[in-house]
Amino acid sequence: MSQWENPGLVVEWIWIGIGLFFLTTLLITVLIINYLKSIRKNKQKVMQLVRNTQTECWENTLHLQERDRERLAEELHDNIISHLNVIRLNINHKNTEELNLDLKKSMQQIRELSHNLTPPDLGEIELTDLIADYLDQISKTIHVDFRHMITDTLISSPVKLNIFRIVQELVTNILKHANATKIDVSLRISLEYLMLTIEDNGSGFKQGTSHHGIGLRNIQTRAQKIRAAYKLKSKPERGTKFIACVVIES
Template sequence: MQTVVVSTDNIYVLLLIGMAGMCLLASAVVIFYIRNQKRLQRQREAEIRYQKELTYAVIQSQEAERKRIGRDLHDDVGSALSNLKLFTVQLQSHRPEAIVLYKDFRSQVDVILDKVRSISHILSPAELEMFGLEESIEELCLTIHRMSAMEVTFDNQVPEALKKLSYDRGLALYRVLQELFTNTVKHAGATGVSVSITRVDGLLRCTYRDNGRGLGKVRPGNGIGMRNIESRLSMIGARYHLQDPAEGGFGIWIDILE
């Protein structure tokens, strides 16, 4: 009888050892899994940081190239056309047919000069460095109105806050508005656009709306334009929200840290 009791005790001991071993094994598996997940998470975060840094570098390079091209257009082509315009004044004669030809030629030069100035401004907004973001957006709205004949309104309710916005954030917002205007002019068939700057929950909110055909069934992230917008906003830590297509037209709210 005593021998049976000893054997049962041995079985209990073996069971306890087995259970402890299983617990240790399970703990080791869990620890390995957690460590592996943390390692994968660190890798994903590193990849995201690398993508952001790469996007930032590409955008900075694009901005530098745009500034160079815009400056060359303004300084070289613009100056050459201005000199040509002055030269034609010296060739003006008193014959009626020559005066008509002169006026036609001069009007064409004026058109080319306006186009060069517009392209130069779009590539390199000098107003942004010289006068600030508010004046740059106003000039952009005026340029879009002249080029497309759309009614464009701009309402800045927080001028002081907009002046304090850093240059990088201001440039990113300016480029986003350029992209939005381009999409509206090319695809929306709109007759009017409104841009407003307000403050909501401690953030600067830029609201852009047009009265065009809207996105419809097109997914917002599919277009290159929206991907560029997402990249620029992500670079400055801004968020955006799209208007419900059922409301008609196109609308986007952009929230930026001051």
């Protein structure tokens, strides 16, 4: 007798088929639910990472703004206001030509301060020209040797701005604290990386000690914004050397 001629056996196979279908459907449903939960968890992690990154960027921005305010206050107090006060005290002891020369020096200091604080027009000027223009003003105070080797590579505006500000920060601190007579600046830009080197022949400092004049925290913040690796080398009476490397993203 064939199995299909036995109604009980047919019903049993039908129920087995229904059971297997139910189990398969249940298994697929569980897998889909777990997959959707995993997607939601990953999405939450990504959103949290984005929020953390935004918070960190905002904190870095506030820090840089505060540093610029402190620098502006320091420059106004230590240089410009002090210089103008000397002119005021000597107004009755100097002739017109000497006073005119002193006023021109004060105007030049104000012009340099404005140039340092004003964001440059990054879209219409190359990074080498930006740095060269700044160093040309500094060369009136100290001997500067600027060497550069570049290829036809597109540099993003954030990289331009932060590299330029790092140069300003380092040169400003060299002029204030290093007692140097020469600054060597080297900029190399290839298709894959950007390499910046700044070296002076000043007094240097012992590494591992607190050296607030270098503005290392400000440099570190700007380097992090463009994912730059950097190293600062210095020895007492042996000068200071700064090297930074940025990977060029295509």
